[in-house]
Amino acid sequence: MHLPGRSALGVDGTGIYVHVPFCSKICPYCDFAVTTPGGGRRRSYLPAILGEIGLVCRDAWRGAPPPAPADTIYFGGGTPSLLEPDELEEILGALARRLDLVAEPWLGLEANPEDVTPRRLAGWRRLGVRFLSLGVQSFDEDGLAFLGRRHTAAEARNAVAVALAAGIETVSVDLICALPGQSPASWRRELEIATSLAPQHLSCYQLTVEPGTPFAVMRRRGRLRELPEPAQGELVLLTHTWLAERGYQPYEVCSFAVAPEHRSRHNPKYWRHAPYLGLGPSAHSFDGQRRWWNLRQLGPWAEAVARGRRPVEDEELLTPMQLALEELMLGLRTVEGIELDGYRRRHGVDLVAANRATCAALGRDGLLTDDGGRLRPTTAGLAVADAMARSLDLEADGAVESAEAGSSGPRA
Ligand code: SF4
Structure with a gap:
């Protein structure tokens, strides 16, 4: 039985989010559920995520009737590009066997520029990845050093170029603006480089200093001064006007595409209150009224699955x-x-x-x-x-x- 009323929201189907919690290095501004892959952590992930899919399929919506079949799958993180294409294929196979999916769900994947190789690109294409989100963040060496990123500006440019040449349907470039001291001219330069590479999609976020991150410590010690709000507003407005003049139309505050078919089909589900099912450490799920979320740390999440228990930490019923x-x-x-x-x-x-x-x-x-x-x-x-x-x-x-x-x- 499918839930009635979804069409009233203008939403087609359910979204599935798979959280891959590994990053080779943790960036000082990041407050996502991430860890480095050493110490056997990387090895524990695949059996645990397959185990979670096996547990979830028995009652994906925790007692509620299932909504429409899933028509998008998104691998986010962390760094999903640290998984081999064969491992992604195993997860996709388990999702297709165990959950209610449409025949060819839209597939998105986040990748870091240093992981973009011809072999991986061929693997991602074979799996049907239609939206490749590249975590570039900056094309400026000082910006990349400040953000603690591992790739160079040249590697970032190269990753975008080879991904486009490989024929991925939509290549998206993630950028972060409002770095301390950033001027409109230096941000415009970033946008110029990004658009000169001609990706079909751009995501432009503002830097936020989240509690508990190394950046928050630096701010407390007076070693990091955020850009004042009016200056941040100026950069956001510049982003929208400058990109619109070059054919990148916004469809959300941070998201720009050269044509509607290159928009993300997964993220709008969050914005429109569509149902989504999250798998992996910290992943959130929503059924239209109730939201629940998984244990945040990889170890407890994997242990719960190994004991045959769904790794849900808590839930809330939205008023x-x-x-x-x-x-x-x-x-x-x-x-x-x-x-x-x-x-x-x-x-x-x-x-x-x-x-x-x-x-x-x-x-x-x-x-x-x-x-x-x-x-x-x-x-x-x-x-x-x-x-x-x-x-x-x-x-x-x-x-x-x-x-x-x-x-x-x-x-x-
Ligand atoms: S690569 Fe992304 S997810 Fe990983 S630590 Fe950096 S910001 Fe966080």
């Missing part, structure tokens, strides 16, 4: 208010924005009626458009999407409470 807020925050980060009728049906909130003055002001400032059916951020609005979402009210007409009582969400 109607949380669902409404998340959909607002995530929707305003995308060019599709928020479809107002659907939002009203799902959450009992008339966003425009509840925020008439704010919407009018955002419209006058050139940040938001309202065509009667959708609230959409403009290019300038995308650059301040989070602040814009925070300025909107969900409770002006008390509608969320009535949504709670009426339970008009997709799982009702």
Whole structure:
């Protein structure tokens, strides 16, 4: 039985995320669940992830009816390119045998530039990888050294070129902006190099200093000074305007593609509250109302699987208010924005009626458009999407409470 109501979200199917937690070296800004591959850790991963798939297939949605079959699979990390293509193939085979997938799911893979070799590219193509996300982060040697990356700028350029030459359908370049002291001119230079290589997709993130990372320690000791917020905003706006002029259209705050067919088909599932199933240490899953997540550390995760127990650490049931807020925050980060009728049906909130003055002001400032059916951020609005979402009210007409009582969400 498949869940009803998914079509109302404009989402086709479930996404599967596989977390590969290894990195040859841990970057000082990273707060993902990662570890180095030594000490037998690398060897323990494949049997454990295959074991988890075996456990999950018995009741993938933990008592809830299954949503639509999975139509995307994404290997993220960590560094999935540290797995050999044969190992990826084993995981894909287990997913196909054990879980409900469409015939040819869209397949994405994250890779570090130093792992991109003709042999691996041939393997990834053979497996059907359609979206290769390259963790370049910077084309500048000083930037790469600051970020603690192992590859050089020349290796990064070469990785993009050989991936494109190998015929991967979409090659994506990940870049990080707002490094301390970065000027608009130096960031523009990064964008120039990236676009001169002509990848079909770019992801441009802002540097954030996460608690518990070496960068957080450096900041505390006064050895790292983040770029002030206005300067960061200037770089984000520059990214959007500069890339749009060169044919890279944004479809989310950080994501740009030369054509709709080169957009990620997996990440929009997170933005649109579609169901997704996460496998591997720290991976999160979501069924439309409930979110659960795996044990974060590789050792306890693998031990739980070895004991025949699903390695889930905890779960939360999202309240109607949380669902409404998340959909607002995530929707305003995308060019599709928020479809107002659907939002009203799902959450009992008339966003425009509840925020008439704010919407009018955002419209006058050139940040938001309202065509009667959708609230959409403009290019300038995308650059301040989070602040814009925070300025909107969900409770002006008390509608969320009535949504709670009426339970008009997709799982009702
Ligand atoms: S390569 Fe990526 S996942 Fe690995 S440590 Fe660096 S930032 Fe984190």
